[in-house]
Amino acid sequence: MNWAGLYTVLSGVNRHSTAIGRIWLSVIFIFRIMVLVVAAESVWGDEKSAFTCNTQQPGCNSVCYDHFFPISHIRLWALQLILVTTPALLVAMHVAYQQHQEKKLLVLTGHADPKHMEEVKKHKMRIAGSLWWTYVCSVVFRLLFEAVFMYIFYLLYPGYQMMRLVKCEAYPCPNTVDCFISRPTEKTIFTVFMLVTSSICIILNMAELVYLVVRACARRSQHHSNPSSGKSSFYGHKHSSEYKQNEINQLLTEQDGSLKDMLRRNSGLQEKGDRCSAC
């Protein structure tokens, strides 16, 4: 499982996202993950081996490195990217659940041919009803994770600028020792780049949140002003994913009940048959 695996998992979610969501996903994969993999990882590749302290004291180098870099930038960014992209899986799970319900309904109503099943799999879910709430939650979580990681970054490495020289006096260094960081300018450039793209992603998430809320309010006001609009057939009822869901649940429980009866009857007959065959 690597970044390519994550890309495969998340590109499925892309279909059910808004336009802003798709732009956000592209920015994440191209300007953050790809830059991390092809460029940033090689900049930080020798961060420990090229971290040099002006001392011969064994252990001083390691201790000072550990003191100034509790967690490497690269690992922090990797964690950030994983946590920020995974709320989208909530949406994927919800969509899969809805598709499963629709397929079940198709089976119950006798439309279970492969063509209809494929249609269910391919058709794009509208972001309405409970899916809207799931989607909004996922966007809120994304925002939260981004903000938390930006804050952690600021706490651990105040100023975002990588110094050329740090002064260290942790044991076993004999006194205050000069330690030199490798490639500080290049690291600063990439840190600033990743911060800027992170901010762009935060802005995109906020825009998406605002768009979803505005759309929901617009739809709601349209519904209030025009309550009889839309097809009134069971399957075509516009504003009713919950209504549809309730009906589906009802049908399913009825059918489950009758299925159970059927199974009981069948197993009863079978037992009788066994008993007869045993006679």
Added chain:
Amino acid sequence: MDWGALHTILGGVNKHSTSIGKIWLTVLFIFRIMILVVAAERVWGDEQDDFVCNTLQPGCRNVCYDHFFPISHIRLWALQMIFVSTPALLVAMHVAYRRHEKKRQFRKGDQKCEFKDIEEIRKQRFRIEGSLWWTYTSSIFFRLIFEAVFMYAFYFMYDGFRMPRLMKCNAWPCPNTVDCFVSRPTEKTVFTIFMIAVSSICILLNVAELCYLLTKFFLRRSKKAGNSKQQPNHEDKEETKQNEMNELISDSCQNTVIGFSS
């Protein structure tokens, strides 16, 4: 997520590009990205380890390396290629949007829709006209700007394109002016010149594509002006269809479950 994934993403855009655009994409992937990955990265692989300064002063080597190489050539090229290839995604998004609208039209059973099958819509190649022309031209324009900016940044940071063998450094904590030696300077110069040359070829291809699109646009416009009074204007058909589609969309109900609408 690596160059292969970028290739997959951009390969889809290729279908809707002009011939010059396809040549540009090929040059980008074969002569720049591939060269970067299979050759240049190895040449610059030991750039810091083998950067040697004539001093035992701890830290002097780090500081001098950082002073002379604020950002490595390899990283600059990687960023350049990412930025230069992403405007093509604008075109991909626009095409996806158009395809989505056509599918919507098809599903409503519009008589004017000329496709018999969803598959045909998926495979259809859109002509570069109307709003797609503007998107495409903007994407080329952005490509040109990014190429130029990176070439300038390169020239500005490294004072020309030649890698010197020896650099004199007197940044603290180096005790005095110290000689520092760069590893593989000639090989690096060769690859730098190669990458700059290919970058220039890409700029030329982009300029040619821009001229081609502009010429096509003006020719089409003059043909339209000449034919407008004589016969029903087929060039307008695309815009009329687009208008009708927009009307349908704004009047339409939301999607019903597929297969149950009839």
